[in-house]
Amino acid sequence: MSISRAAVLTLPWRLTSVRIEAQALIPIVILTVLMLTAIFADVIAPYNPEIGTLGDRFQPPAWLTGGSTAHLLGTDHLGRDVLSRLIFGARVSMVVGFMAVIFAGVVGTVLGVLSGYLGGWVDQLIMRLTDTWLALPGLTFAIFLAAIVGPSMWNIVIILALVFWTRYARVIRGEVLSLRERDFVRLAIVAGCSKRTIMRRHILPNVLNSAIVIATLMLGIVIVTEASLSFLGVGVPPPKPAWGLMLADGKKGMMAGYWWLTVLPGTCIALLVLSSNLLGDWLRVKLDPQLRQL
């Protein structure tokens, strides 16, 4: 990918193999920074993200007139420090994102393996369900579910997992179908291994590659969905700082020109999604070029 040329790295030509990795380096760095921010939020953030002083509301970032270094990135409509909210928001996004992607991955992969390997009515049922589920637009379905169970962080994780497991199942099933015909599986069958053993020891490890690639690509979509849910008010509930919520709050100040409340949280979301997309693309090429059609 020519993105490696766009990366501002001037490595000597003999490190050609490292140059190719530039495409993965940037997202990995960004993701690591975000993860560390999320883990050490309590230590890094200068203020409590949930409490603010009304007297300090709508302060602009430090480099504009009216701003001060007390609040590097300004404050929101309740006087809360934007930087701290962004930092803790990273935690929310990472936790929700990773958890949802992992849960969806586990369910999707297991069902994909079962469906692909066992075939028959199990396959038909799971596939029909997957197709139907896939037909439901993720966001609408998530909103529907959120309306039923009510917003809370864990509810959101479960909802997102429920909505997105189907993306795994389809692809994994395809992989399993071709794996099934491979010799080492046939040998295991001939040797008398039970179906469960074969699935566990032979099929599953081999689909993990694809599952990981899908997971990385899914992270972006999940984050955007979570942000959308929060923006609409059915995601992570206030006063917890979620970037989507910050965007919703930011809208209130937009018409008056308080642009930083919109631009900053959105940039964070975009960065996270961008990194996961870049990393996912790179992984896909590295681990399994068969997944081109994803």
Next chain:
Amino acid sequence: MTGGPLLELDGLSTHYVGARGTRITRAVEDVSFTLDAGETLGIVGESGSGKTTLALSILRLLPPGARIVSGALRFEGEDLLAKSPREMQHIRGKRIAMILQDPMASLNPLFTVGDQVAEPIRVHEHASRRSAWAQARNLLGSVHIAAPERRVGEYPHQLSGGMRQRIVGAIAISCEPRLLIADEPTTSLDVTIQAQYLHLLSEIQRERGLALIFITHNLGIVARMCDMVAVMYAGRIVESGPVRRIFDAPAHPYTRALLESIPRFGEADVRLTAIDGQPPDPAALPAGCAFQPRCVKAIDRCRVERPPRFVVGAKHGAACWLCG
């Protein structure tokens, strides 16, 4: 016909240059031969010997990254290397045509057979749609496709493999080219159909006075179809000459080994001799003669110096120190 050969190659070399200019693959190196009108030349070699790249070089339709780096290429006296892309486009299909290996892949699945046969006629001869389609119907007839009026309206996937390859043949001869290059045209066909197709090619050639370059790895086909043969190895021609001569008295050890590895009918108990080793990586050729690592007759000089072409008989030459 004006005097002089139809096609002349003189020291033609085509290289692939890797992404950062570091890796050079010498796909075709220093290839020279001449072809007269109506003659059939067979180009024989294993996969990777450069046969297809050679064919594409003649038509100057190389993939990105490949370039003709040296040599001369003349067709009917004209220098093809000096032609502009536009001029080459007029030559392709009209004066030099090519048949590819896989007929299913060669035909566009979304257009009818008639459309695809009429297309070059419309482009090169500026024929009207009606006239081109009429010619297309006739062409289908001349490649022995039954009920051509019906077939013109059909799509490639509705036809059998043999029929598809005939269509590809019809496309090739549609504008009356002087030279036809066939790149392994029978390799994808059923064995039973292969003979029929070869027969068709011979017939077409005779009727229209075409010169034919037949690229194959199958020496049996060469024996049957060709007047002259050139044996390629690692991008170079190692032996070339009249078919009869080369089959009776091969001069180059590689040619000899190829001939010996063909199972002969009637010799049931004789072991098949395969050639030890693998063809070299064209990006990393050994010094000296490229065949030397696998050659049973190699002498010291072979490891160090590359042999030039030595004349062994009338129009017959081989690049081997043992012939010098």
Next chain:
Amino acid sequence: MKRFVLKRLGYAVISLFLLSATIFFFVRVTGDPTTLLVEPGASRDDIEALRAQLGLDRSLLIQYVSFLSSAVRGDFGHSFYYRTPVLELYLSRLPNSLFLAVVAMTFSLVIGIPSGILAAVRVNGFWDGAGKMFTLLGLSMPQFWVGLLMILFFSVYLGWLPSSGSGTPWHVLMPAFALGWYFAAAHMRLTRSSMLEVLGSEYVKLARLKGLPEALVIAKHAFKNALIPVLTLAGINLVTMVNVAVVVETVFAWPGVGRLLYEGIAFRDFPIVQANVLLGGTMIVVVSLVVDLLYAVIDPRIRYER
């Protein structure tokens, strides 16, 4: 061909069944659907009446059947807030969403397809690099954020465009752009890879060998073949657009079904939410069916499928 049509229709029907069953299941799974299906502030009598009406004491299967039969008859319940049948509400808003989606789709195809083709034909060149940037940005920036940014820039800062509502062509520009931006990137990427694949195919090689001018090769042989997957995706995306437009419609206060859904959650008007999911899913199933059938018209290989 008939077999093909019947098979696809069969799948569509099964999908619809499963769709309604899924929705039904999730509503019932919380235990007491009356909390959702009844107005906030309803009296005990109302709740009891609803309970009887829904037949909650009957078996789940019978409930599902009655749910399904009402749906088929067009009865999706009544909105608490608007006090009209939800189906009416939905259908009255749908044209607005469709209009927005069509504009956004046009925009995404007009930008996506030509740039994808350009990127493929001039692969690894400047346009390809620029295209890759665009793809990355387009796929990474959440649509509603793009919308918000546009409002910031064009409404607040420049004052050129109206920030909400509908009515004049000016009103549709920003929401359509925000909605279509992501899809433009997606379509560009697919067009590019599809085109690259086609350009490397044997039949394109043969077309060149036939001596056809490059413009004809690309316009006739490559274009049609490359476009098939893109148009398939675009067809489905049109409906997807209607459904994911929730946030964009909310940001711009565009009176479509997405905004209706938002009102449903904002006012705790559950019948709206439920109907939105059901109808949205149904639309996707129907459109997929139509696209599949259209596919058969374009691609002769499918027409003659055993």
